[in-house]
Amino acid sequence: MGMGMTVQAQTHEFVIQTKKLGAEIQPTMYGVFFEDINFAADGGLYAELIKNRSFEFPQAFTGWKVFGKVSLMDDGPFNRNPHYVRLAPAGHPHKQTGLDNEGFFGIGVKKGEEYRFSVWARIPEGDTASKIRVELVNTASMGENQAFATQELVVDSKEWKKYQVILKPEETLEKAVLRISLVSPQSVDLEHISLFPVDTWKGYENGLRKDLVQALADLKPGVFRFPGGCIVEGTDLETRYNWKNSVGPVENRPLNESRWQYSFPNRLYPDYYQSYGLGFYEFFVLSEEIGAEPLPVLSCGLACQFQNTDESAHQPVDQLDGYIQDALDLIEFANGGTDTRWGKVRADMGHPEPFHLKYIGIGNEQWGEEYPVRLKPFIEAIRKAYPEIKIIGSSGPDSEGKQFDYLWGQMKHLGVDLVDEHFYRPESFFLSQGARYDTYDRKKGPKVFAGEYACHGVGRKWNHFHASLLEAAFMTGLERNADIVYMATYAPLFAHVEGWQWRPDMIWYDNLRSVRTASYYVQQLYSLNKGTNVLSLTMDGKPVTGADGQDGLFASAVYNKLTDEVIVKVANTSDKTQSIDFILKGMKKGERLSAGRRITLSTPDVYADNTLDNPSLITPREEAIQVSGQSLHVDLGPNAFAVYILKK
Numbered sequence: 001m002g003m004g005m006t007v008q009a010q011t012h013e014f015v016i017q018t019k020k021l022g023a024e025i026q027p028t029m030y031g032v033f034f035e036d037i038n039f040a041a042d043g044g045l046y047a048e049l050i051k052n053r054s055f056e057f058p059q060a061f062t063g064w065k066v067f068g069k070v071s072l073m074d075d076g077p078f079n080r081n082p083h084y085v086r087l088a089p090a091g092h093p094h095k096q097t098g099l100d101n102e103g104f105f106g107i108g109v110k111k112g113e114e115y116r117f118s119v120w121a122r123i124p125e126g127d128t129a130s131k132i133r134v135e136l137v138n139t140a141s142m143g144e145n146q147a148f149a150t151q152e153l154v155v156d157s158k159e160w161k162k163y164q165v166i167l168k169p170e171e172t173l174e175k176a177v178l179r180i181s182l183v184s185p186q187s188v189d190l191e192h193i194s195l196f197p198v199d200t201w202k203g204y205e206n207g208l209r210k211d212l213v214q215a216l217a218d219l220k221p222g223v224f225r226f227p228g229g230c231i232v233e234g235t236d237l238e239t240r241y242n243w244k245n246s247v248g249p250v251e252n253r254p255l256n257e258s259r260w261q262y263s264f265p266n267r268l269y270p271d272y273y274q275s276y277g278l279g280f281y282e283f284f285v286l287s288e289e290i291g292a293e294p295l296p297v298l299s300c301g302l303a304c305q306f307q308n309t310d311e312s313a314h315q316p317v318d319q320l321d322g323y324i325q326d327a328l329d330l331i332e333f334a335n336g337g338t339d340t341r342w343g344k345v346r347a348d349m350g351h352p353e354p355f356h357l358k359y360i361g362i363g364n365e366q367w368g369e370e371y372p373v374r375l376k377p378f379i380e381a382i383r384k385a386y387p388e389i390k391i392i393g394s395s396g397p398d399s400e401g402k403q404f405d406y407l408w409g410q411m412k413h414l415g416v417d418l419v420d421e422h423f424y425r426p427e428s429f430f431l432s433q434g435a436r437y438d439t440y441d442r443k444k445g446p447k448v449f450a451g452e453y454a455c456h457g458v459g460r461k462w463n464h465f466h467a468s469l470l471e472a473a474f475m476t477g478l479e480r481n482a483d484i485v486y487m488a489t490y491a492p493l494f495a496h497v498e499g500w501q502w503r504p505d506m507i508w509y510d511n512l513r514s515v516r517t518a519s520y521y522v523q524q525l526y527s528l529n530k531g532t533n534v535l536s537l538t539m540d541g542k543p544v545t546g547a548d549g550q551d552g553l554f555a556s557a558v559y560n561k562l563t564d565e566v567i568v569k570v571a572n573t574s575d576k577t578q579s580i581d582f583i584l585k586g587m588k589k590g591e592r593l594s595a596g597r598r599i600t601l602s603t604p605d606v607y608a609d610n611t612l613d614n615p616s617l618i619t620p621r622e623e624a625i626q627v628s629g630q631s632l633h634v635d636l637g638p639n640a641f642a643v644y645i646l647k648k
């Protein structure tokens with residue numbers, strides 16, 4: 001090359017066949033997976049602001065600071081949550097009786113908004129009404145008054161009754177305290193002490209945090225997997241997620257210990273419990289409201305295999321009947337008529353219409369011979385009673401290798417409908433797996449549910465754009481293989497900034513704010529632009545999978561029958577701008593591209609991400625692009641993900 005000559009970057013030719021429609025993209029393709037990890041339920045999505053509202057934590061006053069004469073009682077009105085407190089006069093006019101609740105990392109309240117305080121109460125003796133004062137308090141205040149919202153509430157019955165009062169704070173505070181004081185000279189009994197924002201998602205009293213549900217709704221997810229994850233299995237069978245404990249009146253849902261309390265001793269959360277206030281009924285309703293197919297996962301009788309190596313920790317194979325019945329009853333709860341036992345429970349909770357459940361997962365992330373032997377009787381019983389229900393089995397925690405191959409073989413043999421694959425893997429995995437599904441067995445057999453995945457950066461196992469970009473690159477391979485990949489859900493979904501055990505996560509929050517990460521936007525770009533059918537896209541006759549010689553490019557194309565649009569997704573994982581020609585083959589003579597848009601996700605600092613203080617650092621940027629004819633030239637900058645939407 002002579003002096004002064006410039007190197008012309010090679011232009012890549014993407015040939016897109018627009019005439020022959022490929023596999024249909026399942027409506028369930030891009031979904032969300034909710035697990036109560038990182039304080040995702042209590043302290044997160046579930047909008048309850050009071051921790052240990054029924055005094056059922058093993059240390060009955062966890063979360064509470066009591067003063068004066070407060071006694072713990074255990075013959076309350078709710079048999080599965082029998083504890084309550086008795087507040088008696090302090091015995092001196094200058095002394096006080098009461099209790100403070102610290103909430104979850106404090107109680108977040110906003111100025112001018114309404115908060116519903118409710119309590120079950122009675123007067124234990126005499127006929128005279130008792131009175132309590134309810135306050136939101138800023139214990140760190142330098143002002144004369146710590147309280148910034150106050151109400152009084154009269155308890156006038158000897159019978160247990162629910163009382164409520166609305167608090168309207170005069171300031172915004174991330175870490176308020178709820179204070180209850182006895183103000184009358186008569187005792188009072190208090191149970192199930194609760195505080196919710198009035199403005200929850202859809203205004204439900206036992207409601208969910210609005211900003212967090214909105215983030216889910218904005219993903220338009222096709223499937224909603226719940227409630228976990230390892231919590232389905234439990235550290236021991238005693239603490240596995242028991243869906244039957246999570247339905248019916250919230251006051252009588254028993255407490256469960258979270259496995260994520262102590263999973264990582266370096267991030268210990270001894271006060272992490274599951275109130276089940278966000279239970280299976282609420283999960284089904286939520287799925288319906290965000291338009292996603294519900295996908296509950298139940299225990300197969302194996303306690304968490306990471307935490308138990310001894311066979312005796314698990315339910316013996318010949319004693320699985322109760323577990324299998326739980327699965328059958330769940331299907332009845334979701335779909336049964338109101339004249340069935342569990343269908344009636346659903347109807348009594350407010351949803352006489354069925355939830356139209358189509359999928360069920362049996363076992364979470366199980367492995368070894370102990371799994372298929374337990375799964376088999378579930379499959380037989382479910383197929384017999386509900387042949388229309390699709391059953392999801394597991395390929396374990398490995399993304400490849402001996403166990404993975406063994407489990408896939410077993411899942412085929414048992415005839416599950418989908419296999420749930422999990423991969424929390426480093427950059428090298430995501431860069432090398434663009435063609436992962438191209439060679440999967442297409443013969444009659446289970447489909448793939450990529451049920452838990454995220455790029456865990458080496459030395460950078462936290463949220464940053466580069467990890468999200470590699471997820472976007474990898475997802476081109478999910479999309480290209482939509483004939484076999486029917487569902488995919490990133491994980492974990494939620495994390496409280498003060499309560500996380502596991503990262504990266506898709507959506508972070510504190511008590512007042514939330515932030516959508518770059519990985520969230522990747523998921524959203526796929527979900528909102530999933531199209532209806534796969535189109536063939538090749539470069540030099542090969543799919544674009546980041547293979548050697550493809551300059552770090554990954555790409556997939558789909559067609560949207562409803563809008564007559566060709567949608568091309570391209571991830572440029574290289575450090576250079578890549579020059580690309582899209583050649584659209586198979587368009588009719590005279591047919592032309594009439595309009596185009598490009599949505600790009602990129603950022604100069606690839607190791608940055610959105611934060612609570614800077615939530616819009618990395619968001620999709622949409623622009624119109626000039627199109628004409630049957631081809632298009634694009635230049636995609638380094639480390640960028642782009643979706644091109646081309647109208648025919």
Ligand code: AHR
Nearest residue numbers: 229230231364365491492
């Ligand atoms: O998503 C976090 C955990 O990862 C899940 O609970 C489990 O299924 C997997 O090991």
